[in-house]
Amino acid sequence: MSTEISSIGALETASMNTEEVTLNMGPQHPSTHGALRLILRLDGERVVSAQPDFGYVHRGMEKMGETLTYPQYIFLSDRIDYLASFFNEWGYCLAAEKLGQVEVPRRADYLRVIVSELMRVTSHLIWLGAMGMDLGAFTPLTYTFREREMVLDLFEALCGQRMTFNYMRIGGVSRDLPAGFVDKAKAFLKYFEKMPDVYDALLSKNPIFIARMKNVGTMPTDMARSFAVTGPNLRGSGTALDLRQSEPYSVYPDFKFQVITRPEGDSLARYQVRVEEMRQSAAIIAQALDGIPEGDIMSKVPRVFKPPKGEAYARVESCRGIQGFYLVSDGSTKPTRCRIRVPSFANLAVMPTLLKGVHVADVVAIMGSLDFIVPEIDR
Amino acid sequence: MSTVSLESLRQAFPQAAVEEAGGFGPAVILTSVQELPAAVQRLQALKSQALDVCEDYTALEEGDNYILVLHLVASADVTARVTLKAPVAKATAEAPSLTPWYGIANWYEREVFDMYGIRFVGHPDLRRILLPEDWVGHPLRKDYSDDKLLKRPGA
Numbered sequence: 127m128s129t130e131i132s133s134i135g136a137l138e139t140a141s142m143n144t145e146e147v148t149l150n151m152g153p154q155h156p157s158t159h160g161a162l163r164l165i166l167r168l169d170g171e172r173v174v175s176a177q178p179d180f181g182y183v184h185r186g187m188e189k190m191g192e193t194l195t196y197p198q199y200i201f202l203s204d205r206i207d208y209l210a211s212f213f214n215e216w217g218y219c220l221a222a223e224k225l226g227q228v229e230v231p232r233r234a235d236y237l238r239v240i241v242s243e244l245m246r247v248t249s250h251l252i253w254l255g256a257m258g259m260d261l262g263a264f265t266p267l268t269y270t271f272r273e274r275e276m277v278l279d280l281f282e283a284l285c286g287q288r289m290t291f292n293y294m295r296i297g298g299v300s301r302d303l304p305a306g307f308v309d310k311a312k313a314f315l316k317y318f319e320k321m322p323d324v325y326d327a328l329l330s331k332n333p334i335f336i337a338r339m340k341n342v343g344t345m346p347t348d349m350a351r352s353f354a355v356t357g358p359n360l361r362g363s364g365t366a367l368d369l370r371q372s373e374p375y376s377v378y379p380d381f382k383f384q385v386i387t388r389p390e391g392d393s394l395a396r397y398q399v400r401v402e403e404m405r406q407s408a409a410i411i412a413q414a415l416d417g418i419p420e421g422d423i424m425s426k427v428p429r430v431f432k433p434p435k436g437e438a439y440a441r442v443e444s445c446r447g448i449q450g451f452y453l454v455s456d457g458s459t460k461p462t463r464c465r466i467r468v469p470s471f472a473n474l475a476v477m478p479t480l481l482k483g484v485h486v487a488d489v490v491a492i493m494g495s496l497d498f499i500v501p502e503i504d505r
Numbered sequence: 506m507s508t509v510s511l512e513s514l515r516q517a518f519p520q521a522a523v524e525e526a527g528g529f530g531p532a533v534i535l536t537s538v539q540e541l542p543a544a545v546q547r548l549q550a551l552k553s554q555a556l557d558v559c560e561d562y563t564a565l566e567e568g569d570n571y572i573l574v575l576h577l578v579a580s581a582d583v584t585a586r587v588t589l590k591a592p593v594a595k596a597t598a599e600a601p602s603l604t605p606w607y608g609i610a611n612w613y614e615r616e617v618f619d620m621y622g623i624r625f626v627g628h629p630d631l632r633r634i635l636l637p638e639d640w641v642g643h644p645l646r647k648d649y650s651d652d653k654l655l656k657r658p659g660a
Contacts, residue, residue: 181635352608
């Protein structure tokens, strides 16, 4: 732009009367990943303030937790975050096992790790496809859903379900591996090995994609800390917090893998962390498949599960961050308080601060890179 | 791997009850609700390990009180964590807001207000977060009832 034209533009804006515009994004907007309403105050192309409004899918999960017995709740926990069902089940079972001091057989722990890491891969695949689509690249979605189908077939062979599994139990898992599962899973891993490179070629090296992601929505470490952001979003801001390594639960100490971090803290960094994490999850699954020990898949748990009076807080590293369950027992068959700490709640809470002053077109890119699931926030 | 030692917590909180916890975290600190902001400040400035992340903030009901429950962790070391509890009398149902110390406290307090009806004094924007604005009552209270609630047979 020549200086002459730009100075005329400046003159015109100076004399023009401008006013702020309120824009409702959602609750039925394709890029809100569920029913989320975003109230944006806009000054031209700039966001002055962003106020998320949610609760459209509130089902009262915590209240229901007080009316169902411990084993009954497991099927419901699948529906907290339907793209990370195994992590919800696992977190709930861990808390209940802590309360009742139940030991889990090693074989069951291995099975839990295998299905959960497969789940992490599928969740990141959906996110990758949706992220590309948010920015106008439709092709990656068709690729990632193809791969996801293969994993869902594995889940279906394992427990008959593709989305909401009801697979884990307090004290173990409900079913052993079906015949041929290990071979099929290994075949998938062999196929999947080269896929992150394909995604790289489709998206990561695309100059338009990089231009829209780099230095967009930069989250400094202290902002992430103040809002208790966890998971890939935090690791994209340079903090190596991954419960699987920082405070290993279950059999995670058995496996060798890297915690991926990026120092930049922008949308591109969060994107790179997740793509790299898919490779690490594949490495964990390969090690676990090779090392499954023989033995029981369930420990002896009384038919009526009555943990002693007390409370337990258990947390797992889900694909979106730290998923915690806080259960309080009064000695009966039902908990008196069932609190669910969801990672997306904190990851969304940072948004109003993150969106201040950005271009309205970047809102979609930032929202996509944060990877939150609205039904999980609403519970 | 370092954790917060019980001794260091007892030194920092001579007045409050510091108990060793069984199921989670190394310790539970019981404080009065008026001293909650001071307790949080002291934990954030703890010499051995600053507990500067509010991982979870919720409440539960016990007898005549609601009890605020905070799960605090250190950003430098996640194994260092503490549970902070403060009882709030049901009659007053009022607590000081922790929004100056944690960004996330804004939304967590809105959720506790929504579900338990505890009013946080000093909160910049205290309104319901999950339920509709015209909702009557606070559902996680044990005495909550609603015409639409289904009675279980035999219950």
